[in-house]
Amino acid sequence: MPRTDPVAGPDGLRAGTPDRPAAGPTRIAFGSAAAPPAPAEPDRSGHDTGPDLGPADTVDLGEVRRSAGVDEVLDALDRELVGLAPVKQRLRELAALLVVDRVRARFGATTDRPTLHMCFTGNPGTGKTTVAQRMAGLLHGLGYLRHGHVVTATRDDLVGQYVGHTAPKTKEIVQKALGGVLFVDEAYYLHRPGNERDYGGEAIEILLQAMEDHREDVAVILAGYADRMDTFFTANPGMQSRIAHHVDFPDFTVTELAEIGQRMVDGLGLTLSAEASVALHDYLELRVEQPWFAGARSVRNALDRARMRQALRLASVTGRVGMPELCTLTAADLRASRVFAGGLAR
Amino acid sequence: MRITQGTFSFLPDLTDDEITAQIGYALGHGWPCAVEFTDDPHPRNTYWEMWGMPMFDLADPAGVLAEVNACREAHPEHYVRVNAYDASLGRQTVALSFLVQRPTAEPGFRLDRAEGADRRIGYTVHSYATERPSGTRYPVPGGHQGNGRAAH
Structure with missing residues (x-):
């Protein structure tokens, strides 16, 4: 890489351009060439890029x-x-x-x-x-x-x-x-x-x-x-x-989408019951064929709606609920989707 | 006479690397930077002309330095400074202000004494540069007679 000055402006404009000589006799110009030169490889990221090397040196690329x-x-x-x-x-x-x-x-x-x-x-x-x-x-x-x-x-x-x-x-x-x-x-x-x-x-x-x-x-x-x-x-x-x-x-396959959905559920601190996993797969099989399918975003939306149905189901339960009920999406939550009923009219 | 205004003004003029580092410091504190220029070096001239709008939400000093360089190009013989504004509640003021360019020749100031009643002396500072109309105070050496505006 040629030595470049990371702070030079877009057109390399700085004090000391030809029409503006910076080296006046008594003047120390801003940004003048008299300034100490920038290091050859400016450390831009906080990582040490390592010392300069001679032709005989070798480098461990894995280490880099x-x-x-x-x-x-x-x-x-x-x-x-x-x-x-x-x-x-x-x-x-x-x-x-x-x-x-x-x-x-x-x-x-x-x-x-x-x-x-x-x-x-x-x-x-x-x-x-x-x-x-x-x-x-x-x-x-x-x-x-x-x-x-x-x-x-x-x-x-x-x-x-x-x-x-x-x-x-x-x-x-x-x-x-x-x-x-x-x-x-x-x-x-x-x-x-x-x-x-x-x-x-x-x-x-x-x-x-x-x-x-x-x-x-x-x-x-x-x-x-x-x-x-x-x-x-x-x-x-x-x-x-x-x-x-x-x-x-590339577009995601249904299996990949199901995997993504699984990870989203994990990220939300929820679990899918075994039947719900199957339901999610079935849901995605149908969903990819329907209009307005938007990949992983559709999966997220489907899960959001399933969570709403779960919440509604739990809220209408009379009696006490525990941690497992609160954290599990069941197949019914997913299968209530209109996707299983043919989805939006084309 | 070399004028000393703003931070670092008693140090040698900052190099572009040093200017970048100072802008980086300001941005690191969340202070947006603005570029201003003037050809009136009087110390009480606080309102310099703005070079564009203050630059908000910048992450990297390169953006400010690009504006500094654009201003230097348009006004090669003006004073140019960078202001960093701290908007946090309780401060809400310019937190850092430093020169990034000065004219080649700075004629300096003269002290005027005005004798009033009872031998009282009033003092004022007179800037030699302001004896000429604005825009012609610091002619570009070998260049056109600048009018203080960007040549388009």
Whole structure:
């Protein structure tokens, strides 16, 4: 990696540009070149990236991975997220690339900073936002992002309502995201091909500029449905070329969804009875075929409604209830759903 | 004469790295930062012109430094400062304010004495820079005669 100054502005503007000589005879200029040089590899994350190395040295890559917390994040990803095998594979590849790059930089080899902008495509409820959060943690651990927070933006946050409103609005969001991840949900809504007076195009331009200027500081992740993202990229070729990683999120299978539901129930401190587990599986079999299915989000909603039915059932019980009753969802709670009665009319 | 206003003003001018570190300190305390500029260095000139709006909800100093650099570019021979505002109840004031740019040549001040009745002397500070109209006080060396506004 070439030595870069993390604090230089977007255009490398600082005191001491050619038209403004900073080295006056008596003057110690702000930000002048006379300042002590920044360390060659600025410590951005709080993790020690290690000393510079000579050509004869060797490095234990496993050690680098451990100290950067890469394995931790990837294992957590494996452990906590169900399914998503291709996504996990892509993240492993990316993490490996970043680790190797990091070490190459320590050897003094010139590696361009890899582009971190990504595009996540997939149907609703396939874990795009969740993975974006993990991604931020991973990039932070590797020292590519200083903070690793995620700023979520939709069209409303980026596009203004009148002339001259869009650029400051978009810039503000980008500034908030510096040092972290800017997650643009449903990015294709930025572009409205039918309406030439729409300000979405301006937001895209500003975003593109920010993706170039702040390449060092922010990772932009665009997310949305695969087919509409393709249309979006066709209309904005500049965007396509600035995004290095396209990750496609597959739909969850029913078994995976049932597993997700099981984990959600555990997270809520509840248990499913054996019949309820079967009922949940049956429910999901039917639900995936019905309209408005939104992946893991639908599972969450189904469980929320089951909890309501459980609460109603318990509230109408005369007599005493104990811990097991309060903490168990039964098959009846799930089977009362209208999904079993054919669901919404198509 | 080198003016000393705000925090760190008796230290050598801060480098960009040091400025970033100070902004990081302010943001770490939850103080939003604002960039201001002026060409009137009088110590009682508290209301400087704002460079854009104060920046809220930033996590990273790079965003503030980008604005500082934009302001430096538009006003290469002005005083530029960063203010960090602490909005917490009971404080609600500027918590940190420091210069990030000063003009190349600072003409300084003169002390004026006005003798009144009974040989009483009133004192006032006169800034040589303000003898010229605003916008022409610190000409850009070798550059166009600045009007104090961004060239668009």
